[in-house]
Amino acid sequence: DAKTTQPNSMESNEEEPVHLPCNHSTISGTDYIHWYRQLPSQGPEYVIHGLTSNVNNRMASLAIAEDRKSSTLILHRATLRDAAVYYCILRVINTNAGKSTFGDGTTLTVKP
Amino acid sequence: NAGVTQTPKFQVLKTGQSMTLQCAQDMNHEYMSWYRQDPGMGLRLIHYSVGAGITDQGEVPNGYNVSRSTTEDFPLRLLSAAPSQTSVYFCASSRTLTANYGYTFGSGTRLTVV
Numbered sequence: 599d600a601k602t603t604q605p606n607s608m609e610s611n612e613e614e615p616v617h618l619p620c621n622h623s624t625i626s627g628t629d630y631i632h633w634y635r636q637l638p639s640q641g642p643e644y645v646i647h648g649l650t651s652n653v654n655n656r657m658a659s660l661a662i663a664e665d666r667k668s669s670t671l672i673l674h675r676a677t678l679r680d681a682a683v684y685y686c687i688l689r690v691i692n693t694n695a696g697k698s699t700f701g702d703g704t705t706l707t708v709k710p
Numbered sequence: 711n712a713g714v715t716q717t718p719k720f721q722v723l724k725t726g727q728s729m730t731l732q733c734a735q736d737m738n739h740e741y742m743s744w745y746r747q748d749p750g751m752g753l754r755l756i757h758y759s760v761g762a763g764i765t766d767q768g769e770v771p772n773g774y775n776v777s778r779s780t781t782e783d784f785p786l787r788l789l790s791a792a793p794s795q796t797s798v799y800f801c802a803s804s805r806t807l808t809a810n811y812g813y814t815f816g817s818g819t820r821l822t823v824v
Contacts (some may be wrong), residue, residue, distance in 0.1 A: 628809075629809065630809040630810060632809075632812060632813075634812075634813070634815075640817065640818075641800050641815035641816055641817050641818050642753070642800070642802075642813070642815045643815070644812035644813060644814065647810075647812055649810075685752065685753075689809030690809065697755055697758070697768055697769075698755070698813075699754075699755060699769065700745070700752040700753040700754075701752050702751060702752040703752055
């Protein structure tokens with residue numbers, strides 16, 4: 599199964615942009631890249647997803663490398679409420695389509 | 711919209727006891743799944759279902775059973791609780807198995823086995 603690699607932790611200052619990287623070098627051509635975040639003591643929350651093109655929504659932007667082997671979640675202006683664990687996962691379209699695995703994610707700390 | 715509802719929120723079990731964690735969604739989602747999250751770690755897939763009457767195993771299925779008799783409900787049964795099953799359990803759903811839809815997660819059930 600395709601796996602993702604993320605840094606264990608990152609820090610940011612409030613109101614500055616944050617770029618959270620994710621490597622997925624074994625991605626297949628039809629795999630979607632999804633991002634979720636988990637606030638303390640809560641369930642994960644969907645953030646954004648994409649296939650090949652960059653994507654924007656009200657929460658964040660997703661930049662996907664041309665070869666699709668990596669992606670970056672961009673929070674344009676970090677707030678204290680963005681402090682969370684961010685997970686990058688691949689949703690695969692094959693016989694294992696039901697099996698999306700979450701790694702340990704990146705713990706984002708936002709400093710005032 | 712209630713989304714994904716999990717009950718109970720907290721539970722303490724004695725070793726060897728059995729129980730069922732409930733998960734219900736009101737979004738008519740075809741796909742549902744159960745994850746467990748141990749302290750300081752990511753989520754691991756236990757079981758999943760792509761529709762009523764269809765279930766399959768994830769990464770860590772041992773000690774757990776599931777069934778999907780309706781689209782709305784996907785209960786997780788612990789057959790004989792063990793301390794190693796102490797964890798937070800999350801239920802998730804998605805419109806379909808197709809990868810172009812995101813998951814919606816419940817708020818979790820915190821289970822302690824003593």
